[in-house]
């Protein structure tokens with residue numbers, strides 16, 4: 001069938017679109033997003049967006065991945081140049097929006113690139129989620145609907161959340177027999193449904209005429225002076241608000257359920273959680289990426305507990321105890337007797353002897369002295385609540401105090417020997433001279 005084109009597009013060609021937004025949106029990720037755009041933040045040793053690329057690459061029909069965002073091209077294209085040789089079977093491109101066009105506006109703007117090659121459908125993935133997405137199964141589900149005479153516009157990947165947490169997501173009510181969406185509310189004020197939108201979709205090309213109509217109406221309103229541009233352009237069109245919500249009545253939106261790993265990665269705390277989840281996925285699918293896989297427990301290797309990623313260029317003293325759920329980046333040097341768990345240590349950092357690090361992200365090029373303790377508080381999903389997701393706790397409590405969270409050291413931070421840093425956020429280039437707890441160090 002390859003190369004054959006027909007009315008419904010070529011079923012052997014799928015495109016994938018990854019929506020990565022732009023610079024202003026990563027504020028909950030500070031101070032780390034000051035150094036790299038959030039999608040390039042390393043989780044389990046590779047940038048978050050590379051995990052999403054890898055999930056697309058596993059689908060044989062995906063021939064092209066288009067990354068859409070309003071980050072400047074200089075911030076994203078060097079990364080694409082670096083990873084392109086790793087995935088020669090797909091074309092990967094960054095398409096920069098000239099302004100924030102929102103989740104459907106960008107897709108519409110670049111419609112010719114998406115439609116080129118006549119794919120039968122395309123995948124959309126929000127760039128700030130992580131997980132084990134059943135893309136192949138979703139594509140089969142979407143295409144089976146077509147063969148059975150239906151006209152599916154969008155298949156939405158859904159998972160379950162707790163009642164309280166569901167309101168932070170797009171909430172879906174479905175017809176249990178047909179799996180069509182009967183009601184959808186984006187981040188409702190009160191409980192609607194515990195079935196939530198994961199931000200992963202299979203979409204038919206029929207979406208373009210629909211967006212085109214919305215675009216034309218908006219354009220008319222704008223030129224009639226009926227739309228004020230309050231920092232948002234009239235061309236910004238949201239998939240959830242402008243398309244999914246109004247179109248539920250048509251019966252062409254469908255739900256595909258998954259209970260596999262899925263999580264939003266909006267905050268630095270959630271990066272620690274996603275790091276753990278991706279390391280666990282390596283264990284199942286690519287154990288060669290985990291520390292100790294090739295070297296075993298041989299002399300010269302540190303003691304490893306659970307799932308750990310160590311970049312081959314990192315120097316970790318054999319007397320260290322690392323893990324579980326730790327990722328150590330490029331050219332990191334770790335001295336004797338260091339203990340690290342549930343943390344991400346970014347490239348070119350030095351950690352001196354007998355220091356302890358727990359629930360912390362240490363930024364690039366940082367330095368931590370000897371016998372120091374750097375610790376944060378986990379903000380993991382409540383293990384006693386089925387379907388609980390990460391709590392995206394605000395930085396500050398109502399009384400103005402910092403909410404306990406993981407500790408984050410920005411890049412080029414220096415922490416002296418023999419101090420304790422607890423639940424704190426340290427901005428880049430700070431040189432600490434004493435212990436801190438529950439503080440933002442500006």
Ligand SMILES: Nc1nc2c(ncn2[C@@H]2O[C@H](COP(=O)(O)OP(=O)(O)O[C@H]3O[C@H](CO)[C@@H](O)[C@H](O)[C@@H]3O)[C@@H](O)[C@H]2O)c(=O)[nH]1
Nearest residue numbers: 019020021068069100101102126127128169170197198199
């Ligand atoms: N290219 C591009 N991407 C954008 C833009 N605006 C947002 N994005 C990207 O689109 C994704 C969705 O972002 P938000 O609009 O902030 O929505 P949300 O609060 O994350 O909620 C969405 O995702 C949830 C799952 O994580 C869903 O539950 C919810 O229904 C909704 O789809 C993010 O990856 C963000 O970077 C834009 O103008 N252009």
